[in-house]
Amino acid sequence: MSNEYIETEISGLLLFERKVIADERGAVMHMLKSSSRAFDNDFGEVYFSRVTRGVIKGWKKHLEMRQRFVVPVGEVQFVFFDDRVHSESRGRLVELKLSPEFYRLVIVPNGVWYSFKGSGTPDSLVVNCASLEHDPLEVVTLPLGTDVIPYKWLD
Amino acid sequence: MSNEYIETEISGLLLFERKVIADERGAVMHMLKSSSRAFDNDFGEVYFSRVTRGVIKGWKKHLEMRQRFVVPVGEVQFVFFDDRVHSESRGRLVELKLSPEFYRLVIVPNGVWYSFKGSGTPDSLVVNCASLEHDPLEVVTLPLGTDVIPYKWLD
Secondary structure (H helix, E strand, C coil): CCCCCCECCCCCCCCEEECCCCCCCCCCEEEECCCCCCHHHHHEEEEEEECCCCCCCEEECCCCCCCEEEEEEEEEEEEEEEEEECCCCCCEEEEEEEEECEEEEECCCCEEEEEEEECCCCCCEEEEECCCCCCCCCCCCCCHHHHHHHCCCCC | CCCCCCEEECCCCEEEEECCCCCCCCEEEEEHHHHHCCCCCCEEEEEEEEEECEEEEEEEECCCCEEEEEEEEEEEEEEEEECCCCCCCCCCEEEECCCCCCCEEEEEEEEEEEEEECCCCCCEEEEEEEECCCCHHHHHEEECCCCCCCCCCCC
């Protein structure tokens, strides 16, 4: 059950349903179990990215790292763009809004561009359980105004 | 550096400093890298516990699971109690207040009782990167008013 996922328009960009166990004292929210297909025996690092409301981070892509994002606090709008040369979904864009209300684990394959904007008040939390430890040599960035990616954030 | 820890009054209950990389757009906060001594090649599950302000959760202890807690949002007061028969620190109590301002990874060895109270507004987030997947058979609980643990929460 917890290992089921749905595919998106971008090949390898997958959404896994995750349990939120409601409790008036504060919910318990699952992210990743070692037995899940989302884990795949591939643990590099867990870290958090707080996102101030209205702030946009990106564009970034990782050459090697696979990322696993959830948003347990606030609300974050993600945009993904596939320009991988050998990808079936080359040229495709996917938009996703994650929050505790739409609580999903997103797997981002290496080579896919991403950017995100915080829309929670006062801020939001992105948790990433990445397949590799941070290594600046495998990260590529582009400015938000780039022409390479057919998406413009509105202010 | 990131693998250094300090010991507490309870044997095996360890505090690791963790980086917070300040950024006006929202900080990046480290939790756990696979190369850290805190990881120890031991991944079971990552999950979140939201804690409404004023709520107290506990007492619990895990017979097998080692837990790794951080608090990236809000503020949470923890109390730990050691009644392990063969422990050098048997009978000891440790209190800790974790938050983004006092940002530490706490390792809780199996067999140590714990309870925690949310003091962040409106709620706080505890992240646990546990050594095992959740298994109700290895969890023991006691009511908050128990006489077994020499600690009383004030309302």
